[in-house]
Amino acid sequence: MEYEYYQSLTQPSFAPPPEIFGPVWSILYAIIAITFGIVFYRAFKGSIPRFIALPFILNLVFNAAFTPLQFGIRNMLFASIDIVLVLITLVWAMWWIYPYSRKICYWQIPYLLWVSFATVLQISITVMNAN
Numbered sequence: 001m002e003y004e005y006y007q008s009l010t011q012p013s014f015a016p017p018p019e020i021f022g023p024v025w026s027i028l029y030a031i032i033a034i035t036f037g038i039v040f041y042r043a044f045k046g047s048i049p050r051f052i053a054l055p056f057i058l059n060l061v062f063n064a065a066f067t068p069l070q071f072g073i074r075n076m077l078f079a080s081i082d083i084v085l086v087l088i089t090l091v092w093a094m095w096w097i098y099p100y101s102r103k104i105c106y107w108q109i110p111y112l113l114w115v116s117f118a119t120v121l122q123i124s125i126t127v128m129n130a131n
Contacts, residue, residue: 002071012124028111035107036065037099048100055093062086076126083122087115 032094043053049071062085070079090112098105 005071006072010128012121012128015121015125024114028114030103031107031111032060032063032099035104038101038104039093041086042100052096052100055096059086059089059093062089070122076122078130080122082125083115083119087112087119090115 003018036059039048039056040053043050044047062082066079066082066086069075069082090108094105094108094112
């Protein structure tokens with residue numbers, strides 16, 4: 001159902017085939033689970049300030065909201081706003097964790113690159129399909 005809906009949308013020439021999204025997100029979710037888990041563990045144990053976890057938490061919330069917004073209620077404007085919030089909270093998280101763990105920050109680079117691309121893609125699809 002999601003596949004058919006996605007295929008029915010007018011898309012920019014740089015849109016990858018839908019089959020790419022699953023494998024890419026599977027890899028990214030593994031990176032997110034490990035690195036965000038480390039941040040949450042360190043914040044809980046007090047080895048980093050707890051407020052450092054805030055953008056990571058918000059990023060998870062916005063990331064989880066994207067699929068229901070895009071494919072559940074099929075609201076491309078809300079999905080576009082959401083993906084921008086995913087990008088903003090990711091940059092914020094990287095900025096805040098960098099002084100405490102450069103390694104965790106660097107591990108976010110593939111996620112940052114993909115979300116940057118996904119943001120441009122989503123906004124392009126939203127504009128191209130506006131009525």
